[in-house]
Amino acid sequence: MEKSNKLIIFGLILGVSLIAASVIVARTFLDVRKLDNTVVVSGSAKKEVTADSARWTGNFSRTVTKEQMKEGYNQMKADEKIVNNFLIAQGFTAEQIEISPVFMSEMYNYRNNETVKEYNLTQNVSIKSDDVYKMKELAKNSDKLAEQGVLFFANSVEYYYSELPEVRVSLLPEAIKDAKARAEAIAASSGKKVLFR
Numbered sequence: 001m002e003k004s005n006k007l008i009i010f011g012l013i014l015g016v017s018l019i020a021a022s023v024i025v026a027r028t029f030l031d032v033r034k035l036d037n038t039v040v041v042s043g044s045a046k047k048e049v050t051a052d053s054a055r056w057t058g059n060f061s062r063t064v065t066k067e068q069m070k071e072g073y074n075q076m077k078a079d080e081k082i083v084n085n086f087l088i089a090q091g092f093t094a095e096q097i098e099i100s101p102v103f104m105s106e107m108y109n110y111r112n113n114e115t116v117k118e119y120n121l122t123q124n125v126s127i128k129s130d131d132v133y134k135m136k137e138l139a140k141n142s143d144k145l146a147e148q149g150v151l152f153f154a155n156s157v158e159y160y161y162s163e164l165p166e167v168r169v170s171l172l173p174e175a176i177k178d179a180k181a182r183a184e185a186i187a188a189s190s191g192k193k194v195l196f197r
Contacts, residue, residue, distance in 0.1 A: 041186065043179030045171040051159035053128065054135035058142065058154040061122040063107065072121050076102050079150045080123060086145055090138050092127055100124040132159065 060079050064072030080099055087097050100123050107118045129135050135157050145152040 041179050041182045043175040043177065043182065045174035045178060047171055049161050049164075051132050051161050053130050053160045053162065054132045055126065055128045055158045055160070056135050056139055056155070057124065057126045057158075058152055059122050059124045060145070060150050060152045061120055062151065063118050063120050065116070065118055069119065072119070073102065076121050076123060082148050082150050083125060083145060083152070086148070087125075087127065087138075090141065091131075091134055092129065092138075096127055096129055098126040 060076075060083060062072050062075050062079070084094075084097060084099065088094070103122045103124075105120045105122070107120050109116045109118055127135070127138070139154060139157045142152060142154040
């Protein structure tokens with residue numbers, strides 16, 4: 001008798017669980033069906049602009065051992081002078097040129113089953129200018145630093161447009177118009193109506 005009561009209770013719990021699961025699944029299907037009737041569209045608009053400023057960065061470095069540290073710092077000073085003179089020769093002013101202090105990082109090289117501890121000395125260079133063409137030419141000519149013995153790594157020029165926020169606002173009506181056209185095209189193909197909120 002006690003065993004049959006346990007079976008009845010287990011059956012009731014199982015039944016309630018299945019009903020709850022059915023309700024959850026049914027609700028999920030309803031939510032999915034609701035989602036099927038809603039389409040979110042976004043519009044886009046484009047305008048060609050010309051950059052009115054640019055930024056160019058790079059760095060130069062030397063790798064030395066502990067015993068070569070003093071010589072390495074002297075070499076970095078010489079490299080900095082070469083880099084600075086090169087940039088001024090390219091038509092940039094001292095105010096536009098930013099050269100960081102020397103940063104040092106440890107390096108471990110493995111040679112002939114021995115661990116050799118070395119140090120990498122690096123200085124970063126950054127230039128900003130409103131003369132975009134001059135910046136483009138600078139990036140092309142930076143390989144001339146290598147000809148003077150400087151281990152220089154150059155990054156790509158970054159271009160900026162100062163009136164971008166204003167342009168975005170001016171393009172908003174066109175983007176909205178594009179979004180409406182897309183929504184109407186989708187609605188027409190499925191026999192639905194467009195509701196703008």
